[in-house]
Amino acid sequence: MQKPINPHRNNDVEHCDVECVHEDIVKKVNSLLPEEEILYDLAEFYKVFADSTRIKMLYILLESEMCVCDISRILGVSQSAVSHQLRMLKQMKLVKYRREGKTVYYSLSDHHIEQILSQGLEHISE
Numbered sequence: 001m002q003k004p005i006n007p008h009r010n011n012d013v014e015h016c017d018v019e020c021v022h023e024d025i026v027k028k029v030n031s032l033l034p035e036e037e038i039l040y041d042l043a044e045f046y047k048v049f050a051d052s053t054r055i056k057m058l059y060i061l062l063e064s065e066m067c068v069c070d071i072s073r074i075l076g077v078s079q080s081a082v083s084h085q086l087r088m089l090k091q092m093k094l095v096k097y098r099r100e101g102k103t104v105y106y107s108l109s110d111h112h113i114e115q116i117l118s119q120g121l122e123h124i125s126e
Contacts, residue, residue: 044092045092048088048089048092048094049116049120051085053075053077053081053085054085054088054089055117056075057071057075057082057085057086057089058089058094058095058108058113058117059117060074060075061095061106061107061108062108062113062114062117065105065106065107066105066106066107067103067104067105067106068082068083068086068104068106071086071106086106093109094108094109094113095107095108095109096108096109
């Protein structure tokens with residue numbers, strides 16, 4: 001049964017004019033949602049992309065494997081700042097590293113990172 005919504009409220013587009021829950025759809029969608037823990041991990045994953053310096057670092061590594069010194073030079077920030085951001089990117093499995101003598105080189109973990117960046121850029125360019 002549909003109940004009228006308060007006629008004195010603001011006519012926001014984001015609200016229905018009547019309250020009508022479609023139980024069958026709600027039940028179906030509820031059953032398809034990932035578990036809370038997975039949704040939390042996904043939200044944490046996307047938080048990494050909320051910083052323009054980290055995004056720039058990912059784009060840098062998209063072009064070439066690089067050491068902290070090189071990334072620091074391109075960004076114009078300290079090696080310590082770069083290391084801090086790389087640690088976070090590494091924890092989220094966005095970058096990997098390899099050691100060659102005394103130098104540590106970073107690169108993107110896999111092709112998915114390039115796809116995420118590409119799709120995000122495509123989306124905001126529309």
